[in-house]
Amino acid sequence: MxxxxxxxxxxxxxxxxxxxxxxxxxxxxxxxxxxxxxxxxxxxxxxxxxxxxxxxxxxxxxxxxxxxxxxxxxxxxxxxxxxxxxxxxxxxxxxxxxxxxxxxxxPVTGPVFSGPQQVPFFCETTAFGLAPATPPNCAAPPVVSYQYRTTRGTFAALPDPALTPPDATVTTVNGRTVPYVVRIERGTVDRAVYEIAALYDGQAPSPTRTHDAWNKRLVYTFGGGCNVGYHQGATTGGVLNDLFLSQGYAVATSSLNVLDNNCSYVISAEVAMMVKEHFVETYGPPAHTIGWGGSGGAIQQYDIADNYPGILDGIVPQISFPDAVTTGGTVGDCRLLNRYFTATPGYTDDQRKAVSGYGAWGSCVNWDLAFASRGNATEACPPAIPVQYLYNPTTNPGGIKCTTAEQLVTQLGRDPATGFARGYNDNVGVQYGLDALKAGRITAEQFVDINEKVGGYDVAGNVVAARTAADPLALTRSYRSGLVLAGTGGLAATPVIDLRAYTDAVNDIHTRFWSFTVRQRLVDAYGPSGAAGQAMLVTPLGTDRSGYALASMDAWLTAIAADRRHGDGRAKMLRNRPADLRDGCWTAAGERVAEPLRWKGTGTCDTLYPSFADTRIAAGAPLRNDVLKCQLKPLDLTGFTTEQKARLRAVFPTGVCDYSRPGVGHRGLAGVWQSY
Missing domain, CATH: 2.60.40.10 (Immunoglobulins)
Structure with a gap:
């Protein structure tokens, strides 16, 4: 160059x-x-x-x-x-x-800081109405279209934005009544298909003029899931959202901001940065940018805010997890435990719940059914990847391995002996069901039997009898690169509204304790004030309080921008949190309860919406849940028979997890804006 x-x-x-x-x-x-x-x-x-x-x-x-x-x-x-x-x-x-x-x-096709791009890479531009594209850059000319909001409360295509249909509605932005007509631009950036939507004010957008129908704010949306990449993706986080557009917000997203198309927060951060850059060069600088999305969309918000600060000014993660790597531990555990309990009759539902840590055993089952396959090289390959390119241990050992770790190989490295991404999963020393044993909910014999037979995974993600051992380099790199959310980077000064619909009671995977896992990491990083940057809100399932969250985040960021007093970004973030924005919940009757929320707490909200745990916390791990591989201590054999002691020594020949110490390979975050 x-x-x-x-x-x-x-x-x-x-x-x-x-x-x-x-x-x-x-x-x-x-x-x-x-x-x-x-x-x-x-x-x-x-x-x-x-x-x-x-x-x-x-x-x-x-x-x-x-x-x-x-x-x-x-x-x-x-x-x-x-x-x-x-x-x-x-x-x-x-x-x-x-x-x-x-x-x-x-180059507009990237990369910038994400490192070498995946090859092969398959295009899906036609799914968005764009021209067919050529791999691996998958670039296509941008296309502009228009939609309007109908009196029926839906969006409909508008061939000519100058002609208003009789069923078109209007909306009010900055005190002005304007036609509810939306300009949508789709194109390609960094090998992703992007979408940008904003109310149309009758003129082509320009970064140097005032837009009468834009409130000078941007919402950036992120989609869920988690899967290997190697393809462009046929979905985005979505831009046709009445909550945002009706108030004059612009909305942006891309196909590689959907974690199911790209389970790498580094690539997602790069794409978001580039799409936002294009937005700013089209419409002008926004007063602030709000991150939005649930599940895998929440993972991206937390990880981008912490590791690449400045792309998002405030975030609203919903039904959240902290990161894909630490969440992956319980996903793998649930497949092992589900196989064990299916093959071993005699356990009650209460016992299965106790061993898993979840409030409903079905949550663990659904982790197995929905996502455990993402750790296997052949089970969950995206259909956009032609079969001839896929890994087969016999006929195509060099093919694409459909594990989520492959999407992180730039950070983890590749094991030259196996050809696979270095593995961060580990269950050596994990005493499954330890809390259940201590509470008397399973017997000593059941505890021994579970840990004898639970097994682990081979390098390709197949279940085997032996426990899984992580690659030492993968462990250190996971922490240093921020693949494990540290909370010590940009989250120090990023306002967070963690909004959660309560699903623990319906066998869902999006369980409430994960919000407390993030909070614990923030508290460990900053002391008690760590909780003050994260407002935590819980709603009954089926209740939408996103409007409250959006208005609160906008007020928070607006106050920060207006603050000219002395202090760094963290000080301004903490002192400008809206007074009304307190931890709390809504009851089924719609009553707002404002009170501190605590893991397994006894307040009104924590009683209405109890929080539980996962397989690792039920095995003694701390609430911050960031131990990928535990350090070991001698096995405590108190309460077991002589025969059971011998069997436990065979299961744990080097000891059991000592969760009073940091995980093996644990290091601090190497810094923000890392480049690969």
Missing amino acids: RKLLAVVVLSLFVGPAPAHASNGRVDIDVVSSPKPTLVTGGSALVRVTGTGQVTVRVGWRDVTKAFKIQADGSRLGLVDGLPLGSSVITASVRRGSPAAVRVVNH
């Missing part, structure tokens, strides 16, 4: 320069990217502040005419035609000191 050393002197003349401008000062900033070294696609939205006659250049090229004066007196301009690699954009005023910013431009 050829570096271009450019001295930019751009000239933007706005009326006669005042007398004092001869010794003026000018500042320049890239506002479309979180860092000027992360520009993509050959363009950047640049803000210049200064008085008088201002000049701007890229190299010797004058780009002054691109800049327009804004309401705050600054000049905003879209600088395009940037070459790949390094350039310098300089702004100067007559007889004043120039200001310069070095930008580094990356």
Whole structure:
């Protein structure tokens, strides 16, 4: 990549320069990217502040005419035609000191910081109405379409946005009544299909003019699941959302922000950064960006906010998990336990629940049925990947292995001896059902039998008799890279509203204790104030309180932006939390209860919506639940017969988990904005 050393002197003349401008000062900033070294696609939205006659250049090229004066007196301009690699954009005023910013431009097809891209990679542009694309970049020209909101409360296609159908509705944005017509743009960025939606105000969007139908706020949506990549994806987090659009929010997302298409928060962060950059260069800078989505969509929000701060200003994770890696431990356990209990009659439902830790044994069963296959090299391959490219241990050992770890191989590394991504899963020393044994809910013989027969996985994800042992390098890298959510990065200053519909009682996998797992990590990082950055709200299943969460997050971020008092980002985040936004829940009758929420607490909300655990916590792990591989201690054989002791020694020849110590390989986060 050829570096271009450019001295930019751009000239933007706005009326006669005042007398004092001869010794003026000018500042320049890239506002479309979180860092000027992360520009993509050959363009950047640049803000210049200064008085008088201002000049701007890229190299010797004058780009002054691109800049327009804004309401705050600054000049905003879209600088395009940037070459790949390094350039310098300089702004100067007559007889004043120039200001310069070095930008580094990356291809719009990526990568930027996510590392080597997967090959092969299969395109799905036609699923979105885009032209067929060529692998592996899968690029297609953008397409703009329009929808309107009908009097029936649905969205319908609108061929001509200038012609309003008789059943069209209106909405109010910033005190103005405007037609409820939505402009939708679809295209490709970073090998993903993106979608951007915003109310249409009758003109083509521009980053340098005021939009009468946009409230200057962006919601970025994320989709759920978790699976191997190697394909573009045929779904997104969704943009046609009445809650957002009716209030004037713009909405953006992409196919690689769906964890079921791409179970890598690093790739998701890169795509979100690039899609947001394109949005800013199309519509202008938003006052703030709110993350939105549930399940795997919540994982992406937590992990992006902590590891790549600045992409999202505040997040609203719903039915949340902290990350894919630590969640994977209980997913694998549930397959092992489900196989054991299916083959071993005589256990009551209460005993199965006690061993699993869940409030309903069906939650563990459904982890097995829905997601345990994602750890197997051949069981859950996306249909978009042609069969001839898939792994087969005999006929195609070098093929695509459909495990979620493959999506993280850039962070984990690949084991040269096996050809698989280095594995972070481990159950050596795990005493399944330990809490159930201590509580007298299973017998000593049952405890021994479970741990004798539960087994583990081989490198391809097949169940075997031996326990699973993690790769030491994978453990360290999982912690250092933030694959295990640390909470010590950008979450320090990111407002969080953790919104959860209560599903523990209906055999669902989205169980409530995971919200407390995130909170515990934050408390361990920052002390008691760690809980203050995360508002936790619980609703009855089937009740929608997303409007309250959105309004509260908007108020929180607006107050932070207006805060000019002394203090860092964390201080401003903590002191500007809305007074009404307290932990709490809604009852089935719709009553709001505001009170502190605690894991296995006894308050009104914690009684209405009790929280339970998972397989690892039921085996003695701490609530923060971030131990991938436990350190070991001697086996306690108290209460077992001589014969049972011998069997337990055979199961645990090197000892059992000592959860009073950090996990093997545990390290602190290596830093934010890591590049691979």
